[in-house]
Amino acid sequence: MTTDQVKNPTAVGHSNIPQTLGFLLLDNFTLISLASAIEPLRMANQLAGRELYRWYTLTQDGAPVRASDGLNVTPDASMHAPLSLDWVVVCGGVAPQHSVSREHIQWLQAQSRQLRRLGAICTGSWALGQAGLLDHYETSIHWECLASIQEAFPKIVLTTRLFSIDRDRFTASGGTAPLDMMLNLIAHDHGKELSAGISEMFVYERMRNEQDQQRVPLKHVLGTTQPKLLEIVALMESNLEEPLELDELASYVDVSRRQLERLFQRYLHCSPSRYYLKLRLVRARQLLKQTPLSIIEIASVCGFVSTPHFSKCYRECFGIPPRDERLGIHTRQKYQEKVPPLLKRWGAEPTSNEPASSALLALAYAQGEPTFASVPLA
Template sequence: MSQSHNAALLVPQTIGFLLLDNFTLISLASAVEPLRMANQLSGKELFRWVTLTRDGAPVSASDGLSITPDAGLERTPELSAVIVCGGVDIQHSVAREHIQWLQAQARLGRHMGGICTGSWVLAKAGLLDGYDCSVHWECLASMQETFPRAAITTRLFSIDRSRYTSSGGTAPLDMMLYLIGREHGRELAAAISEMFIYERIRNEQDHQRVPLKHMLGTNQPKLQEIVALMEANLEEPIDLDELATYVHVSRRQLERLFQKYLNCSPSRYYLKLRLIRARQLLKQTSMSIIEVASVCGFVSTPHFSKCYREYFGIPPRDERAGQQNNVVTLPVVVDELPAPSTALRSLNLAQGEATFASVRL
């Protein structure tokens, strides 16, 4: 997609979606539907899209549904951008023809993207060297090992110059809404979000919640148990010596486990879990900053604000103000607002959302 900030474009942008065997259908739909709705709501043909396969033959999604593409790679129309749609068993879904075609499209100056595990294919083609990129968490470890020159993150999506990559599920929707909002205005992105009954558009600062079991495997039950205790005790943090006692390890063993497998100290990891929960509460509830600080285990609001600013780059007050003034969130009819909830009720609602197992440190 073009990076132009002009609201009106003379020529529609044409996006080519390269479908690989066993691609994830929900990710494709999440990427295409915002384009369709952008055209519908704007009354203009802002975007066109085509589906592509290696030889033009139908391809099956991971759920078994078959898609007949618009063209094969040898008859590709002129494109503004290419987005690779990956899915299950991505390593065995890529052919030499895919790689060569992607490299040729990049040489032509096309913007290149990947959704779900599609970034694995871009990395294999050497098109993510030196770029920040996102991928579905199941593919995270293998990508980090196989493509060390790519800057792989746990973010839901990454925009780095002419590279657009997203994790799976509905994350492509957030990425496309971000791009549409950047190019055609946040009001249009907000209207699309409303049509899809999508309550909050996530941004580049939102991360995937990577299951700790996936990060550690099954060989570190003690560490998993410790992290579970941390996550269950954010309001009143447990002393590290007590944590060690609970899982029958020494304080020194506890620190070694965190350094070896999570690359940080236990206290730092605990702090980040509390800050991430605080950010969830600021963005998703009406709790005051004082209440958020309290339920996340901070003894004073100034200390909370200092830690929050150091980690996220902005103070909690600005985070809350930005969320309230964010035009890409759904407008709420005043008459339909629920009665003000208590801090405890807000906390209980927010606790339904899983915390990060892998913490950006």
């Protein structure tokens, strides 16, 4: 995402003021996604030695809610509690279509009117989409829901990326993807040294960024209606080192080259050669980040006849040359605007209308840890 695309009117940046997040738990939400989102916030507080973030878990009526693994979770409060929230994060899971109520929708729309940042993890994007709060926003959701959410809410700009940050919306696909999204948001708010420290504490080797993609099985995009197209793509995926000619691909599945091109244009919105090239480049990106293979070797195993041609194609696709990708150099500035600090609340006792945040309790316990305040912030 380019600097021009990202305008974040509620990012606090390097403020000393803790940001408050409300995690709205839908029925059958996934615990791994919730933990992946909250744990980086806890560790940010611990490493900084002060409260950078506080959070509350919320449900529609304040009653316990069942997670997708059958565990009952007791929330901190009802979503109608008078909390001073900066961010609202919807936590979805199994069958989000059946977990979102009219009351959820109205409450989320009210949060939007109060200019709060809105986010979603796993399938929580469905709730924001149903509330009309993701129209014309780039959005990530778990790959199982891509086809259904696109059909239900066509104004959403869907992407297969692990997570998306677009202006005042942030969405993650699920599983451990919220961890990467939060690490990126923390790096923006408080610096890369802090997010790197969190990664080390979680034994997390590589913080993924917005360009990393979900591995989406094509059958979940197309269904079973286009078996020949699925077969062609499978052939492409099996022949990355020595790419097949389009005429060969067409003959293997008994279609003409013209039919082959029509299938790709209609269902995948690109030419067969373009799709094939993208498959090879995505594979190259994985090898660059996950193996010690040289750039020359990677170019060869991904079907490129020369390293300069590989580098040119890679830069055009990902906006960064392979060498910089390998070194972890990211030239795109992802954020543009900051807002004035909020009123100082660090160390303040909760008001009679506001329940105590578990962040303060976790921070108090963490004071005995050797890592407490190990990443001082300016």
